[in-house]
Amino acid sequence: MAGSKMVSLRSARQHSIRIAAAVFLLPALLFLIVYVAYPIVESFITSTMAWNGMGRKRVFTGAENWINLAKDINFWRAFGNNVKIMFLSLVFQVPFAMALATFLDVTERRGAVFKVVWFIPYLISSVAIGVLFKYTLDANYGVIASISKLFGGGGVDLLGNPRIALYTVIGVVCWQYIPFYMVLYLAAYGTIPVELYEAASIDGATRSQYFWRVSLPLLRPTIVSGMTLSIIGSLKYFDLIFVMTGGGPGVSTELMATYMYKLSFVRYNMGYGATVASGMFILITLVALIVISTLNRKTEL
Amino acid sequence: MSLKRILFLGLLTVMAAGLVFAAGGSQASGGSANSLEIWSIQTTGKGPGIFERAVARFTADNPTIKANLTMIVNDAYKQKIAVALASGQTPDAFLSWSGGPMYEYAKNGSIVDLTSYMNANNYKDKFLDAAIAQATYQGKIWGLPMQNVSVCTVFYNKELFAKYNIAVPTTIRELEAACDTLKKNGITPFSLANKTQWTGSMYFMFLATRRGGTQPFINAVDGSGTFLDPAFIYAGEKLQEWVNKGYFNTGFNGLDEDSGQARQILYRGEAAMHIMGSWFNSSALTESPEFAAKMGIFKFPRDEQGSGNPNTVIGTVGDNFYHVASSSKNQAKAFELISHLIDDNGIADALDDGRIPPVKGVKLSDPILAELFGQVQAAPDIQLWYDQSLSPEVADVHKVTSQEIFGGTLSPRAAAQQLQDAQAAYLKKK
Numbered sequence: 001m002a003g004s005k006m007v008s009l010r011s012a013r014q015h016s017i018r019i020a021a022a023v024f025l026l027p028a029l030l031f032l033i034v035y036v037a038y039p040i041v042e043s044f045i046t047s048t049m050a051w052n053g054m055g056r057k058r059v060f061t062g063a064e065n066w067i068n069l070a071k072d073i074n075f076w077r078a079f080g081n082n083v084k085i086m087f088l089s090l091v092f093q094v095p096f097a098m099a100l101a102t103f104l105d106v107t108e109r110r111g112a113v114f115k116v117v118w119f120i121p122y123l124i125s126s127v128a129i130g131v132l133f134k135y136t137l138d139a140n141y142g143v144i145a146s147i148s149k150l151f152g153g154g155g156v157d158l159l160g161n162p163r164i165a166l167y168t169v170i171g172v173v174c175w176q177y178i179p180f181y182m183v184l185y186l187a188a189y190g191t192i193p194v195e196l197y198e199a200a201s202i203d204g205a206t207r208s209q210y211f212w213r214v215s216l217p218l219l220r221p222t223i224v225s226g227m228t229l230s231i232i233g234s235l236k237y238f239d240l241i242f243v244m245t246g247g248g249p250g251v252s253t254e255l256m257a258t259y260m261y262k263l264s265f266v267r268y269n270m271g272y273g274a275t276v277a278s279g280m281f282i283l284i285t286l287v288a289l290i291v292i293s294t295l296n297r298k299t300e301l
Numbered sequence: 302m303s304l305k306r307i308l309f310l311g312l313l314t315v316m317a318a319g320l321v322f323a324a325g326g327s328q329a330s331g332g333s334a335n336s337l338e339i340w341s342i343q344t345t346g347k348g349p350g351i352f353e354r355a356v357a358r359f360t361a362d363n364p365t366i367k368a369n370l371t372m373i374v375n376d377a378y379k380q381k382i383a384v385a386l387a388s389g390q391t392p393d394a395f396l397s398w399s400g401g402p403m404y405e406y407a408k409n410g411s412i413v414d415l416t417s418y419m420n421a422n423n424y425k426d427k428f429l430d431a432a433i434a435q436a437t438y439q440g441k442i443w444g445l446p447m448q449n450v451s452v453c454t455v456f457y458n459k460e461l462f463a464k465y466n467i468a469v470p471t472t473i474r475e476l477e478a479a480c481d482t483l484k485k486n487g488i489t490p491f492s493l494a495n496k497t498q499w500t501g502s503m504y505f506m507f508l509a510t511r512r513g514g515t516q517p518f519i520n521a522v523d524g525s526g527t528f529l530d531p532a533f534i535y536a537g538e539k540l541q542e543w544v545n546k547g548y549f550n551t552g553f554n555g556l557d558e559d560s561g562q563a564r565q566i567l568y569r570g571e572a573a574m575h576i577m578g579s580w581f582n583s584s585a586l587t588e589s590p591e592f593a594a595k596m597g598i599f600k601f602p603r604d605e606q607g608s609g610n611p612n613t614v615i616g617t618v619g620d621n622f623y624h625v626a627s628s629s630k631n632q633a634k635a636f637e638l639i640s641h642l643i644d645d646n647g648i649a650d651a652l653d654d655g656r657i658p659p660v661k662g663v664k665l666s667d668p669i670l671a672e673l674f675g676q677v678q679a680a681p682d683i684q685l686w687y688d689q690s691l692s693p694e695v696a697d698v699h700k701v702t703s704q705e706i707f708g709g710t711l712s713p714r715a716a717a718q719q720l721q722d723a724q725a726a727y728l729k730k731k
Contacts, residue, residue: 054387250704
């Protein structure tokens with residue numbers, strides 16, 4: 001008898017917990033619907049329209065925008081630029097950030113000043129960095145051009161040369177984001193128990209073995225999440241590049257996001273701009289799913 | 302958990318949600334009848350003061366109305382107004398540069414037809430005829446010509462020209478000879494910041510217009526001709542030739558006009574010429590009085606093999622046309638507000654700032670402006686900036702392709718083809 005009463009008490013309790021949970025989740029859910037789900041649905045709807053972004057005149061055109069998108073060389077070129085940024089960001093950011101974090105972990109308190117100095121780039125807003133580098137890289141009076149002139153060279157054109165501009169921009173992106181990953185790895189270092197290093201030292205491990213055999217395997221989950229963030233971030237990049245080059249010269253640094261912006265707000269073609277936005281949404285989701293599933297599988301092995 | 306507590310939390314949630322929507326709702330309205338919002342882009346030099354005084358004069362006449370002036374930097378403004386129009390949160394009065402975007406606003410009913418206001422008491426006779434013509438679209442006047450007559454011309458450093466014994470060139474061949482002399486002496490002939498794109502377009506427009514006159518452009522726009530016209534191909538080829546000869550400063554495609562990256566080269570005396578709109582006169586006076594003292598202007602030279610009239614001027618007769626938004630709750634007062642910008646005090650202020658207001662009978666004391674106004678009065682016709690005459694979609698293609706011509710990543714013919722395709726697609730859509 002006593003047992004059955006206990007069960008009904010517990011289920012009553014669970015019932016009230018569920019209600020409370022629903023009540024607490026409701027505001028968050030509302031925000032998600034209003035600010036995330038609704039805009040996504042709305043851009044998919046707009047992507048089937050011819051609309052200049054002003055007024056109420058929207059004409060349904062079905063799949064026309066989507067067919068154009070599939071054939072749009074400029075969009076695929078922009079996607080290619082995004083992929084280049086993604087690839088080079090991974091190649092440079094992960095090892096660099098790892099090296100900095102390792103240095104800070106090894107030096108402990110003695111390196112505290114570097115912890116602050118190296119983190120500064122990440123604290124500056126992207127737009128400010130863009131303006132800053134526009135002057136720093138000025139082909140005639142920028143830092144690099146001035147150094148070149150000092151040694152008898154001429155101006156150095158890093159942002160205006162269509163063959164170089166994208167790589168210059170990637171360099172600045174790395175400069176901005178390496179501190180973020182550095183902090184991420186540094187935090188992960190903090191979770192490695194000291195006992196493991198002690199055990200390794202008893203086993204006679206060398207310094208490099210500390211890193212390769214102890215730290216790296218334990219940092220792996222963090223590296224995976226860092227890479228995932230970097231990949232998704234590279235695909236939706238906008239602000240810094242928009243300020244520095246505006247997607248130019250020509251279309252050499254055009255990204256999916258800058259292209260979308262220009263279509264929607266410069267060319268007054270909001271319908272097609274929404275198609276590009278929706279295309280981006282699909283591509284980024286696909287890439288993210290693939291990356292997350294493959295990288296996670298590797299860590300489990 | 303008690304029922305009372307659940308009810309309390311539920312109520313809290315509803316209230317929070319209500320707040321969110323209330324905040325969204327109040328922002329969407331276009332102001333009240335007693336307050337007017339006006340946007341301007343005159344952020345440099347004496348510009349802000351001129352606008353603030355005009356608004357103060359309006360407020361003195363209309364003490365019950367609160368007029369709010371917002372100053373926005375040029376390129377940021379273009380973005381902000383596009384977003385404002387798209388979301389229906391337009392200010393009561395704002396500007397455009399006439400041409401393509403203004404036609405879009407008019408077609409959409411975003412701005413008010415000002416014809417009746419302009420005809421009242423023959424108000425429109427105060428303005429230059431060409432300025433009114435430019436504010437007119439489909440027989441109606443949509444904007445009040447407010448700012449300066451702005452045309453582009455060649456600004457040059459007189460001291461450098463004298464030092465190297467260079468006479469003011471009157472033909473393209475003489476201009477090239479001048480460039481070669483400058484180059485030989487380590488001076489960059491032209492300073493250019495072409496990240497901004499419309500800056501390079503000025504060179505393209507001048508070359509094409511001197512070669513073929515204004516007709517090829519008119520024909521290409523209405524579809525009776527094309528952008529593959531020899532005049533446009535020639536302009537592109539000439540530009541690439543000039544780039545290859547080193548007539549422009551290093552890195553021009555990465556430099557930003559709005560940040561003054563080209564003007565700096567000119568002020569330092571490292572470049573001798575600068576093709577720019579007449580507003581440059583006022584920039585030079587405030588930014589580098591030393592340079593302004595050595596500054597002269599000349600007409601873009603005649604093309605010996607061209608059929609274009611060498612007196613044709615490129616630019617606008619009155620840029621910054623102020624519009625009244627159709628969403629404004631007090632359109633008559635909004636019009637009164639913008640007309641205060643160009644009352645007698647406003648005209649005096651503009652002249653004092655080295656600008657040419659688009660009204661009849663002004664006397665110019667600034668020698669450069671007087672010379673420029675002379676160029677305008679001698680002009681048989683005026684070629685409106687390409688990027689303003691074209692629809693926004695095609696204009697962007699023009700700007701990107703002309704930047705690519707400068708960068709050497711696109712041949713003049715391929716650029717012309719892209720532009721033609723864009724224009725053809727636009728005409729088909731219409």
